[in-house]
Amino acid sequence: xxxxxxxxxxxxxxxxxxxxxxxxxxxxxxxxxxxxxxxxxxxxxxxxxxxxxxxxxxxxxxxxxxxxxxxxxxxxxxxxxxxxxxxxxxxxxxxxxxxxxxxxxxxxxxxxxxxxxxxxxxxxxxxxxxxxxxxxxxxxxxxxxxxxxxxxxxxxx
Amino acid sequence: xxxxxxxxxxxxxxxxxxxxxxxxxxxxxxxxxxxxxxxxxxxxxxxxxxxxxxxxxxxxxxxxxxxxxxxxxxxxxxxxxxxxxxxxxxxxxxxxxxxxxxxxxxxxxxxxxxxxxxxxxxxxxxxxxxxxxxxxxxxxxxxxxxxxxxxxxxxxx
Numbered sequence: 001x002x003x004x005x006x007x008x009x010x011x012x013x014x015x016x017x018x019x020x021x022x023x024x025x026x027x028x029x030x031x032x033x034x035x036x037x038x039x040x041x042x043x044x045x046x047x048x049x050x051x052x053x054x055x056x057x058x059x060x061x062x063x064x065x066x067x068x069x070x071x072x073x074x075x076x077x078x079x080x081x082x083x084x085x086x087x088x089x090x091x092x093x094x095x096x097x098x099x100x101x102x103x104x105x106x107x108x109x110x111x112x113x114x115x116x117x118x119x120x121x122x123x124x125x126x127x128x129x130x131x132x133x134x135x136x137x138x139x140x141x142x143x144x145x146x147x148x149x150x151x152x153x154x155x156x157x
Numbered sequence: 158x159x160x161x162x163x164x165x166x167x168x169x170x171x172x173x174x175x176x177x178x179x180x181x182x183x184x185x186x187x188x189x190x191x192x193x194x195x196x197x198x199x200x201x202x203x204x205x206x207x208x209x210x211x212x213x214x215x216x217x218x219x220x221x222x223x224x225x226x227x228x229x230x231x232x233x234x235x236x237x238x239x240x241x242x243x244x245x246x247x248x249x250x251x252x253x254x255x256x257x258x259x260x261x262x263x264x265x266x267x268x269x270x271x272x273x274x275x276x277x278x279x280x281x282x283x284x285x286x287x288x289x290x291x292x293x294x295x296x297x298x299x300x301x302x303x304x305x306x307x308x309x310x311x312x313x314x
Contacts, residue, residue: 004273005162007289012297037194037312116161132164140169140297144304151308155194 002112009139010107016146017100020050023153024096029089036152041080043156044089046149048075051096054103057142061135062120063106068095107139115139159269166272166296167264173303174257177207180310181253186246193309198237200313201246203306205232208253211260214299218292219277220263225252264296272296 024032024047032044041049052071058064071092074083087095115136118127127133181189181204189201198206209228215221228249231240244252272293275284284290 001159001269001273002162004288004291005159005166005269005293008291008293008297009162009166011289011294012301015298016301037197040194040312112158112162116158131161132168134161134165136162136165137168140165140300141172143297143301144169144173147301147304148308151305152312155197155309155312 006112006115009136009143010104013107013139013143014104016143016150017104020047020146020150020153021097023150025093027089032089034156036155041152043153044085044092045075045080046153047092047096048085050146050149051092051099052076053145054142055095055099057103057138058106060119060121060138061106063110064102067099067102071095110135163269163272166293166300167261170264170296170300171261173300173307174261177204177303177307177310178254180307182250184246189246191313193312198309200310201242201249202232202237203310204249204253205242207303207306208249208256209233210302211299212252212256214260214295215263217276217278217295218263220267221259224256224259228252267292 024043027043032047033042035042036046048071051068052075055066055068055071058066070086074086085092116131116134118124118131118133119135119138122133181200184200189204190199192199193203205228208225209232212223212225212228215223227243231243242249273288273291275281275288275290276292276295279290
């Protein structure tokens, strides 16, 4: 029964990632510079932001070393158009795909019991009080976060 | 173990709903008429759409009768500004809260095994081929859907 719960949760993650792949990976270097609405984030900022946030999941879940810490300054610590984009659009797309591919492989290796273990940003004390602060909660909240920004990206159409 | 998986999934739903409550329920009748970006959906359309889509979950999950089928024509079958809003903003806010309150109560009564039963829009044959087409998949996809539109609504700020 736990395996099926996990299949659903990872399936939900894959569905949201697949939608972003479809929307972003075929964009030209010009198209990816567009803002989702006047004065709002550019598409490349959203892709950089999502890549950096997902890359941080490796350490947050304790499943490996992150791949691209060089994205944080431009795409997490600062708002859009504060710093120059640290990498070319084609490279960012590769980073996005690689981060999610490796994450998803790692997700599929975790057992149900491992998904219910604490993530690395919660203390032993807090986790003892609230065992829902586990790895699974991170997967679900990051899936929602990606869906949230996808809703913005589609406004460009 | 299954109970904790469910607690996480329902917790993720509650978190997204709570964020929408916070953003929409205090809007004035004028504010809720604003478009999320020039030419895009109005906030009241998004709230009507989410209320109608969630209201449909009662029958989709087989957990009761829906409360407000009168919203579908304006907020699901047609794009924004095609039909007049069928109810006043204050009533729509009440409908939104009532639908989600009743849904969440019903969610909390379902057992883990019941969450893994098929939803009503999949045939027995298709469900036999793919048991992940269960009630839980609907909860996760509707949570993502609500997060998707939340990402659009916050652009108004």
